[in-house]
Amino acid sequence: MSHPEPIQCDLMIIGTGMAGMAAALFAANRGLSTVQAGVSSEVIYASGYMDLLGVHPIEDQKLWDNPWAGIEAMAREIPNHPYALMEMEDINTALEEFISFFHENGIPYQRKMAENVEVMTPVGKTRPTYFVPQSMWAGVEAMKAQHRCLLVDFQRMQGFSARQIAEVIGNKWPNVRPARIRFPEGDKLTELYPEWMARKMESPIIREKLARIIHPLLEDARVLGLPAILGMTRTKEVVEDFANRVGVPVFEIPTIPPAVPGLRLKETYEQYISGKGVRLLFPKRIGQVQQEPDGAFLLTVEDTVSNDRVRSRGILLASGRFLGGGLHAGRKRIEETLFDLPVFQPAARSEWHREDFFDPRGHPINRAGLEIDDTFRPLDISGQPAFPNLFAAGSILAHQDWMRMKCGSGLAIATAYAAVNAFVKQRVDKDLQA
Amino acid sequence: MAFPFFRKKGSLIKTRVLIIGGGATGTGLARDLALRGVHCVLVEQGDINAGASGANHGLLHSGARYVSKDPEAARECRDESIILKQTASHCIEDTGGLFVAVEGDDEKFIADFPGYCSHCGISFREMDIKEARSLEPALSKNIIAAFEVADASIDPFKLVLENITQARKLGSTFIRNTKVVGFKKRKGHINTVNLVNVQTGEDLLIEADHVVNASGAWAGEIAALAGDPIDMIYSKGSLLITHSRITGRVVNRLRPPSDADILVPGGTVSIIGTTSARVDALDDIRPTAAEVDLIVDEGTAMLPGLESMRYIRVYSGVRPLIGTQTGEDDRYVSRGFDLVDHSGKGIENFVTITGGKLTTYRLMAEQTADLVCHRLGVTAPCRTQTELLPSAHAWKWTVPGIPSKEWLKDHKPDDFLLCECEMVPRSALDSIISAMGEHKKQLDLTTIGKRSRIGKGACQGSLCSIRVLVYLYDKGHLQSDQGVPHLRKFLNERWKGQRVLLWDMPLIQSELKEAIHCGFLSLEI
Numbered sequence: 001m002s003h004p005e006p007i008q009c010d011l012m013i014i015g016t017g018m019a020g021m022a023a024a025l026f027a028a029n030r031g032l033s034t035v036q037a038g039v040s041s042e043v044i045y046a047s048g049y050m051d052l053l054g055v056h057p058i059e060d061q062k063l064w065d066n067p068w069a070g071i072e073a074m075a076r077e078i079p080n081h082p083y084a085l086m087e088m089e090d091i092n093t094a095l096e097e098f099i100s101f102f103h104e105n106g107i108p109y110q111r112k113m114a115e116n117v118e119v120m121t122p123v124g125k126t127r128p129t130y131f132v133p134q135s136m137w138a139g140v141e142a143m144k145a146q147h148r149c150l151l152v153d154f155q156r157m158q159g160f161s162a163r164q165i166a167e168v169i170g171n172k173w174p175n176v177r178p179a180r181i182r183f184p185e186g187d188k189l190t191e192l193y194p195e196w197m198a199r200k201m202e203s204p205i206i207r208e209k210l211a212r213i214i215h216p217l218l219e220d221a222r223v224l225g226l227p228a229i230l231g232m233t234r235t236k237e238v239v240e241d242f243a244n245r246v247g248v249p250v251f252e253i254p255t256i257p258p259a260v261p262g263l264r265l266k267e268t269y270e271q272y273i274s275g276k277g278v279r280l281l282f283p284k285r286i287g288q289v290q291q292e293p294d295g296a297f298l299l300t301v302e303d304t305v306s307n308d309r310v311r312s313r314g315i316l317l318a319s320g321r322f323l324g325g326g327l328h329a330g331r332k333r334i335e336e337t338l339f340d341l342p343v344f345q346p347a348a349r350s351e352w353h354r355e356d357f358f359d360p361r362g363h364p365i366n367r368a369g370l371e372i373d374d375t376f377r378p379l380d381i382s383g384q385p386a387f388p389n390l391f392a393a394g395s396i397l398a399h400q401d402w403m404r405m406k407c408g409s410g411l412a413i414a415t416a417y418a419a420v421n422a423f424v425k426q427r428v429d430k431d432l433q434a
Numbered sequence: 435m436a437f438p439f440f441r442k443k444g445s446l447i448k449t450r451v452l453i454i455g456g457g458a459t460g461t462g463l464a465r466d467l468a469l470r471g472v473h474c475v476l477v478e479q480g481d482i483n484a485g486a487s488g489a490n491h492g493l494l495h496s497g498a499r500y501v502s503k504d505p506e507a508a509r510e511c512r513d514e515s516i517i518l519k520q521t522a523s524h525c526i527e528d529t530g531g532l533f534v535a536v537e538g539d540d541e542k543f544i545a546d547f548p549g550y551c552s553h554c555g556i557s558f559r560e561m562d563i564k565e566a567r568s569l570e571p572a573l574s575k576n577i578i579a580a581f582e583v584a585d586a587s588i589d590p591f592k593l594v595l596e597n598i599t600q601a602r603k604l605g606s607t608f609i610r611n612t613k614v615v616g617f618k619k620r621k622g623h624i625n626t627v628n629l630v631n632v633q634t635g636e637d638l639l640i641e642a643d644h645v646v647n648a649s650g651a652w653a654g655e656i657a658a659l660a661g662d663p664i665d666m667i668y669s670k671g672s673l674l675i676t677h678s679r680i681t682g683r684v685v686n687r688l689r690p691p692s693d694a695d696i697l698v699p700g701g702t703v704s705i706i707g708t709t710s711a712r713v714d715a716l717d718d719i720r721p722t723a724a725e726v727d728l729i730v731d732e733g734t735a736m737l738p739g740l741e742s743m744r745y746i747r748v749y750s751g752v753r754p755l756i757g758t759q760t761g762e763d764d765r766y767v768s769r770g771f772d773l774v775d776h777s778g779k780g781i782e783n784f785v786t787i788t789g790g791k792l793t794t795y796r797l798m799a800e801q802t803a804d805l806v807c808h809r810l811g812v813t814a815p816c817r818t819q820t821e822l823l824p825s826a827h828a829w830k831w832t833v834p835g836i837p838s839k840e841w842l843k844d845h846k847p848d849d850f851l852l853c854e855c856e857m858v859p860r861s862a863l864d865s866i867i868s869a870m871g872e873h874k875k876q877l878d879l880t881t882i883g884k885r886s887r888i889g890k891g892a893c894q895g896s897l898c899s900i901r902v903l904v905y906l907y908d909k910g911h912l913q914s915d916q917g918v919p920h921l922r923k924f925l926n927e928r929w930k931g932q933r934v935l936l937w938d939m940p941l942i943q944s945e946l947k948e949a950i951h952c953g954f955l956s957l958e959i
Contacts, residue, residue: 045946045949045950047954049954055959061958061959063959121954121955121956122900122955123900123903123917123918123921123955123957124915124917124918125915125918125955125956125957127954127955127956127959156848156850158850158852158901158904159897159900159901159904160904161904161907161908163907163908164903164904164907164908164912164917167907167912167913167914167915167917168914168915168917168918169915170914170915171914171915180908190847190848190850191850254954256897256900256950257950257954321945322941322942322945323942323945323946323949328938329936329937329938329941330937330938331727331730331937331938348723349723349727349934349937350722350723350724350934352936353933353934353936353944355720355930355933356926356929357925357926357929357933357948358922358925358926358952358957358958359958360958360959363948366948402953403948403949403952403953404952404958406953406956408953
């Protein structure tokens with residue numbers, strides 16, 4: 001449907017990933033009328049784990065038990081890292097506000113306030129993270145306590161092997177016993193997809209059938225591990241009920257993305273954010289942006305069948321990097337796709353990537369991105385804010401390597417918080433002046 | 435099975451002929467000798483086609499490329515391409531070829547070209563420019579001359595796998611990951627050769643009546659180790675693989691050999707190259723961003739679509755050239771081959787075969803085998819000129835486009851795809867593993883990758899690598915945490931060919947790959 005009159009809003013959020021979701025939530029919670037638009041759903045690639053800070057300096061591969069201490073060190077040593085622009089307290093408040101939205105809507109999270117925890121990956125290797133979905137928490141504790149564990153996988157489900165995980169994790173946690181089982185009602189399908197299984201698991205009948213298959217295999221196991229299939233949007237209820245049926249605590253291990261934990265975040269977000277008054281325009285791409293005489297932005301938001309026009313008093317750019325579409329790389333240089341903002345980047349393509357894919361120092365291209373002022377406004381070539389009312393947050397920002405630093409979610413959420421608050425403060429200051 | 439001249443005793447293997455080097459020449463020689471009833475052991479420090487045999491255009495030369503500078507090489511190519519089209523047709527796509535000149539190219543060279551071809555006996559047909567452009571619409575509007583020649587496309591992996599498969603069926607042995615570290619000589623005769631398995635560190639001793647050095651660019655090093663050094667020139671060339679096939683035919687630039695002037699189609703892709711740069715060492719040969727840019731910029735003159743083309747891989751090989759010439763362009767060093775008999779230098783049972791090109795691999799093997807057989811008193815004649823190279827299907831999963839055809843045509847209901855980009859199913863892995871026979875012990879992702887399309891599709895190996903790893907664990911081929919280093923090695927091996935090609939879509943793919951393998955799985959830690 002096309003609107004002859006533009007949709008009016010205070011803040012237009014561009015991007016549908018973690019930073020875009022967080023920004024829209026924060027904006028709505030602050031009473032701003034908010035529109036969010038974007039194409040891809042990067043959040044489906046989320047593992048479910050939410051990192052705050054795991055590694056710094058990355059070239060030394062120094063792991064931090066206390067992420068807050070890590071952030072403090074990083075702010076000192078990489079003063080242009082976006083975290084360095086924020087107070088620690090604000091970062092924590094941002095995380096809590098974001099997490100509580102999912103908590104209230106059926107996806108609870110757990111953390112230890114001043115501690116990273118060790119979590120499992122589907123190849124069996126462990127890694128540090130900060131916030132862990134409640135559905136995966138029993139695994140964190142069981143590994144630490146070295147409890148005997150039955151880890152199951154499923155016939156005809158690809159990319160997840162309990163045997164592999166048990167083999168790889170064996171040095172750290174020898175008490176993991178793998179088993180391959182059939183999934184109830186899955187026999188007629190040639191391949192089982194985790195998403196289909198997760199939706200099936202919302203039925204108590206399926207849960208009961210699966211519990212009966214697993215029960216005789218438990219033996220001395222004190223905890224049960226499965227790939228992430230325990231429900232889609234009612235995970236809390238599914239996990240609790242299933243644990244009761246099998247008689248031991250259960251936990252999930254995320255599968256290779258795009259997977260259920262990311263889909264859960266996406267579906268839950270999309271289902272409940274409208275209730276907060278956020279208007280969602282996606283999947284749609286931003287066509288044109290122009291600035292009105294009064295400083296407001298006029299945007300066209302398109303998909304193949306319709307065009308919307310949006311008039312917003314400010315824009316928050318959370319359009320991500322290359323996968324998200326916020327940045328684009330040609331053969332010669334990297335560009336920002338919407339405003340052609342200057343992009344901090346290595347001098348030549350030959351310097352974008354290192355010869356070793358796993359080089360601990362990370363690839364220089366990962367630090368490319370938008371440079372911002374202390375109110376999260378992207379700078380133009382003169383080093384001044386490109387627009388007074390254009391803000392940026394998330395992975396599009398320069399001087400960070402979220403993949404090596406293990407700070408992706410924290411960075412997205414914290415910078416979204418800072419950018420939204422900067423916009424609110426600017427409005428208030430303006431109103432006071434007026 | 436026991437052969438009188440081949441028995442395994444501890445770490446000592448006895449054989450009549452030891453061949454060093456698992457490229458086209460070495461495997462071709464193994465087959466040639468096996469067909470003459472001479473059993474041999476072929477040793478390779480890496481895996482098949484690790485050197486130039488696996489890093490070339492896959493071009494079966496008509497000979498026209500060499501008519502101006504190297505008539506002898508041109509005639510060898512002409513004769514050999516005819517033999518191979520008859521005996522190894524299943525490894526060849528008989529595409530035909532074009533030589534085209536674009537505005538600004540040397541008009542004298544264009545005018546002289548027919549004469550050069552006639553002089554070398556290379557058949558050609560001058561083609562109307564309109565006809566050339568209607569046959570190959572990807573050609574530039576600016577072409578000013580076109581000739582048709584008998585070039586074709588040949589799959590070096592398929593070819594080499596078929597050669598070694600037949601040699602092994604006839605009783606010869608192939609040992610991978612095993613490097614020559616020394617020769618024990620007595621009175622000008624090599625008694626034994628010392629080797630070491632580069633993966634396990636185990637020693638191996640081979641006692642052979644005769645030793646053939648077919649190690650390509652490494653021939654100088656091996657010969658030096660044996661005590662009779664050869665001067666080699668290392669000329670590095672880089673090539674790009676396009677995401678889709680651009681032309682039906684091989685397209686050559688009609689000018690003296692230069693950068694990015696040959697495009698060879700193969701299956702669903704095309705390969706454009708090459709460059710030429712002198713290098714001092716053979717270790718860690720990697721393509722550079724500057725070479726990629728040069729190939730794209732130069733190639734665009736002939737084929738404008740190359741500018742916006744998506745590239746899936748870039749790779750470099752080293753041309754093994756004998757000599758000490760210091761000319762400005764190594765492409766002018768003869769592309770003929772050299773069979774060096776070291777008996778004149780006091781090693782009576784040692785020869786080196788190097789130089790040459792993929793097109794003449796069979797002839798190189800034949801002449802080497804003739805010499806070796808003469809020494810051994812074997813009178814059986816060469817059979818590879820006429821005998822068909824059997825199709826053992828050892829190659830089926832390496833050819834772009836074939837796995838997907840196989841899958842769409844027919845598959846068992848309980849089979850499923852491990853690689854969705856290139857459509858490689860679980861059953862393919864089973865057949866690759868079983869075809870590897872005694873090599874199963876050294877199974878890893880990189881080995882599987884070499885024998886299939888795994889990791890070669892648009893996802894750059896991000897997902898299929900994990901699925902194959904799962905399968906190898908489930909089947910008991912991997913234990914403990916050894917899969918993690920395997921995964922790293924595999925992805926880094928693929929990375930070599932992707933790193934300088936990452937812009938536009940491939941960069942997006944690589945970012946996703948890094949997000950999964952580093953951001954999430956934390957394999958870098």
